[in-house]
Amino acid sequence: MSQYQAVKGTRDIFPEEAARWKYIEGVVHTLASLYGFSEIRTPVFEYTELFQRGIGSTTDIVGKEMFTFQPDVKGRSLTLRPEMTAGVMRAALQSNLLSSAPVHKLYYIGELFRKERPQAGRQRQFSQFGAELLGVSSPAAVAEVITLMMQVFESLGLHGLKLRINSLGDTEDRLRYREALQAYFTPFHDILDEASKERLEKNPLRILDSKNPALQELIAGAPRLYDYLNEVSVQDFEKVLFYLAERNIAYEIDYRLVRGLDYYCNTAFEVTSSELGAQDAIGGGGRYDGLARELGSGSDVPASGFAVGMERLLITMEKQGLFAALDAQGPDVYIVVQQVDLADHGLQIACRLRKAGIKTEIDLAARSMKAQMREANRIKASYALFIGMAEYSAGLYSLKNLATSEQTTLPLDAVVQLLLAPAEKEQLNS
RNA sequence: GUGAUUGUAGCUCAGUUGGUUAGAGCGCCAGGUUGUGGCCCUGGAGGCCGGGGGUUCGAGUCCCCUCAUUCACCCCA
Numbered sequence: 001m002s003q004y005q006a007v008k009g010t011r012d013i014f015p016e017e018a019a020r021w022k023y024i025e026g027v028v029h030t031l032a033s034l035y036g037f038s039e040i041r042t043p044v045f046e047y048t049e050l051f052q053r054g055i056g057s058t059t060d061i062v063g064k065e066m067f068t069f070q071p072d073v074k075g076r077s078l079t080l081r082p083e084m085t086a087g088v089m090r091a092a093l094q095s096n097l098l099s100s101a102p103v104h105k106l107y108y109i110g111e112l113f114r115k116e117r118p119q120a121g122r123q124r125q126f127s128q129f130g131a132e133l134l135g136v137s138s139p140a141a142v143a144e145v146i147t148l149m150m151q152v153f154e155s156l157g158l159h160g161l162k163l164r165i166n167s168l169g170d171t172e173d174r175l176r177y178r179e180a181l182q183a184y185f186t187p188f189h190d191i192l193d194e195a196s197k198e199r200l201e202k203n204p205l206r207i208l209d210s211k212n213p214a215l216q217e218l219i220a221g222a223p224r225l226y227d228y229l230n231e232v233s234v235q236d237f238e239k240v241l242f243y244l245a246e247r248n249i250a251y252e253i254d255y256r257l258v259r260g261l262d263y264y265c266n267t268a269f270e271v272t273s274s275e276l277g278a279q280d281a282i283g284g285g286g287r288y289d290g291l292a293r294e295l296g297s298g299s300d301v302p303a304s305g306f307a308v309g310m311e312r313l314l315i316t317m318e319k320q321g322l323f324a325a326l327d328a329q330g331p332d333v334y335i336v337v338q339q340v341d342l343a344d345h346g347l348q349i350a351c352r353l354r355k356a357g358i359k360t361e362i363d364l365a366a367r368s369m370k371a372q373m374r375e376a377n378r379i380k381a382s383y384a385l386f387i388g389m390a391e392y393s394a395g396l397y398s399l400k401n402l403a404t405s406e407q408t409t410l411p412l413d414a415v416v417q418l419l420l421a422p423a424e425k426e427q428l429n430s
Numbered sequence: 431g432u433g434a435u436u437g438u439a440g441c442u443c444a445g446u447u448g449g450u451u452a453g454a455g456c457g458c459c460a461g462g463u464u465g466u467g468g469c470c471c472u473g474g475a476g477g478c479c480g481g482g483g484g485u486u487c488g489a490g491u492c493c494c495c496u497c498a499u500u501c502a503c504c505c506c507a
Contacts (some may be wrong), residue, residue, distance in 0.1 A: 309507030373467040
């Protein structure tokens with residue numbers, strides 16, 4: 001145990017895992033761009049008020065989970081971003097993006113910070129990728145965002161994910177529903193737990209989210225938000241569902257799904273993975289037209305978005321064995337020299353192979369052949385290239401396929417050609 | 431923030447009513463094979479038993495404190 005260790009709720013990502021991150025990020029970049037989304041990178045900290053206004057002061061995130069600090073006595077309070085959407089919207093409003101063009105499709109990958117007690121699938125520093133589609137109020141916008149998210153999952157090979165969806169209606173719908181809920185729950189005030197009692201006043205919708213077993217029966221009997229939606233909201237929701245069905249995206253309507261953040265309206269959705277344990281939400285999102293107004297824009301800005309938790313995605317993929325091929329990737333060739341005098345020549349060859357675009361590894365510690373071979377095996381090199389005295393004097397090299405143990409002796413040009421062949425094939429395939 | 435859980439080798443874990451130099455498997459290194467990996471055999475390195483205090487002739491083992499881990503609640507990605 002070393003003296004210093006990573007801060008609670010943070011972790012190191014070592015090379016093998018980093019390769020997995022890169023792979024996922026690559027898929028995200030490719031698909032986002034395929035759908036016409038462009039990357040945005042916003043600061044990891046913002047003025048604290050941004051999150052207080054944007055996310056909502058009644059939420060747990062703002063209430064008790066933010067890493068907030070004061071840079072100096074005069075400075076304004078700052079907070080490490082606990083979610084992405086507020087920052088993206090701030091950036092859009094600040095630079096008047098929507099005056100330059102009516103529609104903006106943005107995506108991001110970045111780190112977030114929440115001061116929660118760590119547990120499976122939950123850390124204090126974590127990462128999300130997501131997309132925000134600004135300026136379009138049509139149900140096609142939410143559908144587009146959901147479709148992109150689901151295609152990322154599909155491309156990564158995930159299966160068994162569950163998409164749940166609901167409509168939260170517009171502001172007036174929710175106001176009426178809120179009253180109905182309060183009227184329903186108030187007689188049962190004594191049965192409610194502390195948290196729910198508080199929510200009864202501040203945000204009764206979130207009582208529906210409670211996992212408290214003692215309340216499940218009561219919650220099941222509560223009035224449905226869906227029944228309080230006006231005509232327009234219903235039509236909007238139906239249209240979203242229509243798009244999903246048309247695209248063969250399986251969903252399940254969950255009338256009790258409400259999202260934690262205050263800014264959602266109309267469509268809200270969540271994707272869960274059964275591989276995750278208690279924290280089973282792998283992604284979620286919805287429509288948040290009111291956020292811009294909250295942030296001081298004169299009016300609402302129609303907006304739809306989703307966010308996916310990278311760590312939870314990684315866990316799910318690992319459990320489903322989706323990294324097997326990636327993990328098996330090693331260098332193309334490992335150079336093995338017979339004796340120390342040939343080490344420099346080996347290094348020369350390594351340089352030449354690398355310049356030719358061949359992933360090449362070589363022992364820098366002048367170890368025995370056996371040690372070199374073990375290393376080649378350990379790092380899963382495809383081939384070993386032997387340089388011995390006999391070959392050296394003849395200008396030849398022995399190339400051994402480490403999977404089949406076949407070995408041939410040939411000049412360097414032929415070696416390069418042979419090693420390059422499978423790499424080219426791979427490129428054609430991808 | 432609340433509850434529970436676990437801290438012994440790089441990893442996964444044994445360690446008997448407290449009793450000598452603390453063990454295994456895997457991994458690592460080396461040898462068997464001085465020009466060849468994976469399998470097998472042999473050997474080796476590597477532990478202030480999370481930290482501090484206490485009880486005791488004696489503590490990995492018992493008690494207290496502390497730090498950390500993990501899981502769950504809460505909530506969320």
